[in-house]
Structures are given as structure tokens and as C-alpha cells.
Amino acid sequence: MSNETVVALNDLAQALGDDEAHDDLVVGLLSDTVSMIRRLAMRHDQAVPILATLLDVLAGVHRRNLRAEVALPLAEEHVAIRRSLTAASADPQHRVKQARALAELSRTLSVLNRHHESLAAAQEAVAQVREASAAGHPALRELADNLSNLQRCLYSVARSEEALAAAQEAVGVEAQLRLVDPTGDPTRFAEALTDLASRLGDLERYSAAATAMQEAAALLRQLASEGSTDAQYILADALDSLGYYTTMAETWPEAVAACREAVAVRRRLPAREGTHDAVRLAGALHDLASALRDAGRPEQVAQVIGEAIVRYRPLSEAGLLAPGDLWRFATAVGLYRLQLVEAGQHQTALAPAREQVTLYRHLAKERPDRHLRHLAQALESLADILTVLGHHSEAAAAHAEAESIRSSAPI
Structure with missing residues (x-):
């Protein structure tokens, strides 16, 4: 099999996986191609990595269409191939690819509520990335991503202290990545800080959670100021969380400021299809009213809570809450x-x-x-x-x- 054929098949797999508009057609084409390459891989070693790529893409299309139970055996086969490729080569790049396969398997298992198995896959993925780094293949991006998945898996099985440790390490790695490229997209750093705040909140360490969320909000404000609408939606969610953590920490002025900013951001956001944004604005008004009351500003509460009720009521009457x-x-x-x-x-x-x-x-x-x-x-x-x-x-x-x-x- 020529190198040109290998490249063409890999490009085809990626192109098909990215075509969300024709998923049913894509699944049929990919399934037929997987069957063909699976037979070819029995005779030509060059076809094995292609099979791995095709399995990953096909599993991803099924996950995208909420068919995790169909994606699972494909993800398992992908991991098995990546393990065999790692065992057969000293190239640390294979460990990184194995870690990516394990991460996707972990996410698939999580969707199916098989949380302990998901955790085992996440732990193996982190271990593979660490071994690749030790073998001279620095993989900070992969380490940060896999630590992020690991902390979620640990949280799902109620191992809160370990989840916090993984979240803290993920933030540290994201900080290293920021030093390497200070002009890069800070979204993932903000997401890691948000995860850290959540894990601190799980342990009722609300002041520390608020500090982490403040840092995340600062990064998201920067993105939002550059015109990113997606960043504004994420910022609004972060401000909601910041309002909660500062309220639980009983730092009332900060709670009022966060809740007030959350309301302001949600007011100027364009409404998306559905009722989600209307519900979130009503909720932000509710949180602001509660924070104002806790802060000893009762004269401001009635108007704010009144607006929240006016926004909630038609949604409730329509059965949309x-x-x-x-x-x-x-x-x-x-x-x-x-x-x-x-x-x-x-x-x-x-x-x-x-x-x-x-x-x-x-x-x-x-x-x-x-x-x-x-x-x-x-x-x-x-x-x-x-x-x-x-x-x-x-x-x-x-x-x-x-x-x-x-x-x-x-x-």
C-alpha cells in the first residue's frame, strides 16, 4: 500500500467525520470502508493505523448522534489497536494516540453511566501521556485535556479530593501552555479554572472556588470584549457560578457585583432558539435579588424579583420549565x-x-x-x-x- 493511498484514506476519514449535514450517509460509507480496511489490515500492516483512524471517526459520528451504545464497541476496538501499535514501537507518539483513543472510550463509557470503567480508561490515558513525556515527547496539551477528563471521572465516582488534585494539576498545565503561547486562545484555561472552582465547591471551599472563578471570568471577559458571542454565553454561566460561590462564602458585595454583571451580560445576548436563554435570565434575576437581600439592600429586591417572576410565569404556564x-x-x-x-x-x-x-x-x-x-x-x-x-x-x-x-x- 503506497504512502499516497494511506494519506488519501486518512483524509477521506477526516472529511467524512466532519460532514455533520449527512450523518446517515457518512455512517454507511464509513461502515463499509471499515469493513474493507479491516480485511485489508489482516494482510497489510500499513492498513492498521488507517483502520484505527476510521474506527475513531465512525465512533465519533455515532456519539455525535447520541448512539453511545453503538459507538462503544468501535471505541474499544480502536483502543485495542492503539495498544498493539504502542507495544510494537518505541515511538512515544503511539502513546499519545493511545491516550486519545482511551479518552474517547472514557467519554463514551461515561455517557452510558459506566463511571468506574470510564475512570479506568481516563487513568490509563493520563499514564500514557506521562510516559510519552518521559520518553522525550512533551505533550502538555494532551496532558491538560486528559487531566480535565480525569477530574470529571473522579467526581462521578465521588472521589472528590482526588478530583480536586487532578483539576489543580490541569490548571497548572494550562498555565504552562499560556506561558509557551501567551497570545493563544484562553478558553481552555478558563474551562480548567471553572472545573477547579467546581471541585473546590464540591468540598465547600467556597472562597477558593470564588477566586478560581474570578480568574476564569477575567479571561472570558477578554474574549467577550473581542467580539466572541460564544465567550459571552460562557461568561454569563461563569458569572452565575461566581455569584453562587461568593454567596456561599458570604462575601455579599462580590456576590451582588457578580450577579448584577450576569444579568447585564444575559440582557445583551441575542436569544437563541428555544427557551434556555429566557430561563437563564430569569434565574440570574432571581440570584441577584437573593444577593441583594443577603447584602442588606431590601429596597432593591422587590423590583428585581418582580421581573424574575414576570419572566418565569409564562414559561411555567406553558409547561416549559x-x-x-x-x-x-x-x-x-x-x-x-x-x-x-x-x-x-x-x-x-x-x-x-x-x-x-x-x-x-x-x-x-x-x-x-x-x-x-x-x-x-x-x-x-x-x-x-x-x-x-x-x-x-x-x-x-x-x-x-x-x-x-x-x-x-x-x-
């Missing part, structure tokens, strides 16, 4: 009700109190283990308002229902 977002809507209504009660506006507070009960009834029906206690609390709040307004029989009924919930279910 996921359970987690519906819960945030319910808490937003509860915060608005609380602000009105504290201002002595019990009559105005009655409507949001009733609405919150209705929302928690729906949530408790779907997940009683999570939301019955919230329903009982909302009923008690409604009973208190009804009592102040002199509606004693209705207040007694709400109170009795709350007591019944508490006595009949462990909440």
Missing part, C-alpha cells in the same frame, strides 16, 4: 411574598403566597421526597398571612394541611 427551574420560580415567588410581608403589605402578599403553594403542590406531586417539606412551609406562610387578614377558617385549613404533611411523611 424543567423541575429545577420550576423550583427556582417557586422560591422567587416566595422571596417576593416575604418582601411584601416585611413591608406590611399582607393583602398584596396573599396572591404570591397562594401561587407558591400551587407551584409546590405540582413539584411535590412529582417529587414528594424533595418538595413536601417546601409545600408544608408554603402552607404555613399562607396561613400566617390569612390570619393577619382575618381569614381564620382558611388559615386553619392551611395550617392543618401543613401539619398533616409533616405527620404523614418524614420531611
Whole structure:
């Protein structure tokens, strides 16, 4: 088999893998080509690396189309070939390619919720990259990427301290890459810092998490200022997380600043197809209102939380809120009700109190283990308002229902 044929087949595989518009046709062509090259590889060693490339591309197309169970045997065969090529050669480049195959296998297993097997593949991938580096083939980019995958795998099996160590090392490697090329795209460095913040947050080290997220946000602001719309969406998510970590660390001015910036960024972003961006803006307003209240600025809360509710309600009425977002809507209504009660506006507070009960009834029906206690609390709040307004029989009924919930279910 000539070198020209090898190059042509590799180019064909990559071109087919990149053609997302015709995936069904691509799968058929690649599957036929894999079968042909698999037979050819039995007679010509030169065909083996081509087979590996084709298997990787075909598995990637299946993963892209949410067919992880179909991609898995292809990814496993790809890894087996890469292992044999590594064993047959002292060239450290084979170890790097084996690590890439293992990383894809790890991701495929993770999608299938086979987390311990995914972790084993991720650990082997990191080990292969380290061995390649020790053999004189520096592979900082591959090491950073595989450490990133490793920390996610460790998190998935509740090995939080080890996940943190992997995330910290990934950030260190990304910093080295930045020194090598200071003008390069900082997106991956920002992603590594975001992962580090998440792992610190898992361990309730919120101040350290906020510091890491501040650094990530600074990098993303730089990208966003250069006109990258994608960076603006990522920045908005990072600011949401920064608001959470600073709130948990009880650094209220920083929490308010982060939440306020998140709202500002989301307001100017172009809305994409679907309801995701509308939900996230409502959530950012909810977080800002909560931060303002915690920071002792109650005079600013009502307007912000009122806008959050106005944005949430039509989405809720149309059945477009996921359970987690519906819960945030319910808490937003509860915060608005609380602000009105504290201002002595019990009559105005009655409507949001009733609405919150209705929302928690729906949530408790779907997940009683999570939301019955919230329903009982909302009923008690409604009973208190009804009592102040002199509606004693209705207040007694709400109170009795709350007591019944508490006595009949462990909440």
C-alpha cells in the first residue's frame, strides 16, 4: 500500500467525520470502508493505523448522534489497536494516540453511566501521556485535556479530593501552555479554572472556588470584549457560578457585583432558539435579588424579583420549565411574598403566597421526597398571612394541611 493511498484514506476519514449535514450517509460509507480496511489490515500492516483512524471517526459520528451504545464497541476496538501499535514501537507518539483513543472510550463509557470503567480508561490515558513525556515527547496539551477528563471521572465516582488534585494539576498545565503561547486562545484555561472552582465547591471551599472563578471570568471577559458571542454565553454561566460561590462564602458585595454583571451580560445576548436563554435570565434575576437581600439592600429586591417572576410565569404556564427551574420560580415567588410581608403589605402578599403553594403542590406531586417539606412551609406562610387578614377558617385549613404533611411523611 503506497504512502499516497494511506494519506488519501486518512483524509477521506477526516472529511467524512466532519460532514455533520449527512450523518446517515457518512455512517454507511464509513461502515463499509471499515469493513474493507479491516480485511485489508489482516494482510497489510500499513492498513492498521488507517483502520484505527476510521474506527475513531465512525465512533465519533455515532456519539455525535447520541448512539453511545453503538459507538462503544468501535471505541474499544480502536483502543485495542492503539495498544498493539504502542507495544510494537518505541515511538512515544503511539502513546499519545493511545491516550486519545482511551479518552474517547472514557467519554463514551461515561455517557452510558459506566463511571468506574470510564475512570479506568481516563487513568490509563493520563499514564500514557506521562510516559510519552518521559520518553522525550512533551505533550502538555494532551496532558491538560486528559487531566480535565480525569477530574470529571473522579467526581462521578465521588472521589472528590482526588478530583480536586487532578483539576489543580490541569490548571497548572494550562498555565504552562499560556506561558509557551501567551497570545493563544484562553478558553481552555478558563474551562480548567471553572472545573477547579467546581471541585473546590464540591468540598465547600467556597472562597477558593470564588477566586478560581474570578480568574476564569477575567479571561472570558477578554474574549467577550473581542467580539466572541460564544465567550459571552460562557461568561454569563461563569458569572452565575461566581455569584453562587461568593454567596456561599458570604462575601455579599462580590456576590451582588457578580450577579448584577450576569444579568447585564444575559440582557445583551441575542436569544437563541428555544427557551434556555429566557430561563437563564430569569434565574440570574432571581440570584441577584437573593444577593441583594443577603447584602442588606431590601429596597432593591422587590423590583428585581418582580421581573424574575414576570419572566418565569409564562414559561411555567406553558409547561416549559424543567423541575429545577420550576423550583427556582417557586422560591422567587416566595422571596417576593416575604418582601411584601416585611413591608406590611399582607393583602398584596396573599396572591404570591397562594401561587407558591400551587407551584409546590405540582413539584411535590412529582417529587414528594424533595418538595413536601417546601409545600408544608408554603402552607404555613399562607396561613400566617390569612390570619393577619382575618381569614381564620382558611388559615386553619392551611395550617392543618401543613401539619398533616409533616405527620404523614418524614420531611
